[in-house]
Amino acid sequence: MSTHYDVQALPAEQREHILRGFGLGWWRQLGQVAIVFGVVLLACWYVGLLDATTLLNGLPSIATLAGEAMPPDFSGYRSWIRPLIDTLAMSIAGTAIAVVFSLVVAFVAARYTAPHPLVFGVARVLLNALRSVPELIMGIIFVAAVGFGALPGVLALGLHSVGMVSKFFAEAIEHVDEAPVEAARAAGASPMQVLLHAVLPQVTPQFADVAIYRWEYNFRASTVMG
Structure with a gap:
């Protein structure tokens, strides 16, 4: 009322x-x-x-x-197949690397789940640094490290994506509804049980949206990286 x-x-x-x-x-x-x-x-x-x-x-x-x-010339389409497969594989692998690492880093970079304020600050600075370096520059560095091929592109896309994906994952974690979390704690749930049953169900849709968006971005970026 x-x-x-x-x-x-x-x-x-x-x-x-x-x-x-x-x-x-x-x-x-x-x-x-x-x-x-x-x-x-x-x-x-x-x-x-x-x-x-x-x-x-x-x-x-x-x-x-x-x-x-106009009209586009498709006469040389056979020569596009291999580069197209490379582009698709690089974008999928790079996004997968980013999502896997971000699932861990995000909980360290989230204010309410970080084990210590110092760890939270270091994680945020690291993510800002990763986002500030273009994936093309990272690709050049990885080419010098592992040689030419699709691998340097995958590593560059994955590492650059960790900076963005982890940030959005952490923001989603920080904006969860506190009611289910408090209810789980009041019921005697352990921190891991609170995470699995009160936090993850709320943030999973946002995680999926961010992962799909980042894959779209990586698909475009891999056309240049390749």
């Missing part, structure tokens, strides 16, 4: 304080929106997105390229 408060029934000083707070909050939000809009507008101007002349002059070239690309 909702409770309604009569602001007019409050003392004048308290009522004025509440109304002043609403006003300041509105102006603060308006200022934040203005700052974000200004930054976006400045970025668009800096990269030339606001230069209508350049954009309009490029339309004929885009139309020419689109016309030359």
Whole structure:
């Protein structure tokens, strides 16, 4: 049942304080929106997105390229089969590596399941570092380490994916409903039982969504890595 408060029934000083707070909050939000809009507008101007002349002059070239690309030429499709298999295998293997490692790292990088705040901080810094290095750079490093082939691409995709997948897994863990967790603890469940029966059932759908999305990303990235 909702409770309604009569602001007019409050003392004048308290009522004025509440109304002043609403006003300041509105102006603060308006200022934040203005700052974000200004930054976006400045970025668009800096990269030339606001230069209508350049954009309009490029339309004929885009139309020419689109016309030359149609219809597509499938005469050499036989030469695509092996690279397509390599791309598919690299994306699947890289995503599998990322998901397996992330299932462990995520619980260390989640605020409520990390064994110690220091471990939590180190895990988050490590994940940020993994996300900051492009998979192409990682691929070059692994080529120097293990040689040419699909393996360096798989390792690069997997390691880079751990940074993103673990972060989203950890965020999902931190936003679980506490009611089932508290109920399991009150029933005398061990930490592992709480994890298996109260946490994992809640985060499994999010884990699956993140894994599928990352596989789509890795499939695109593997076309370059391959």
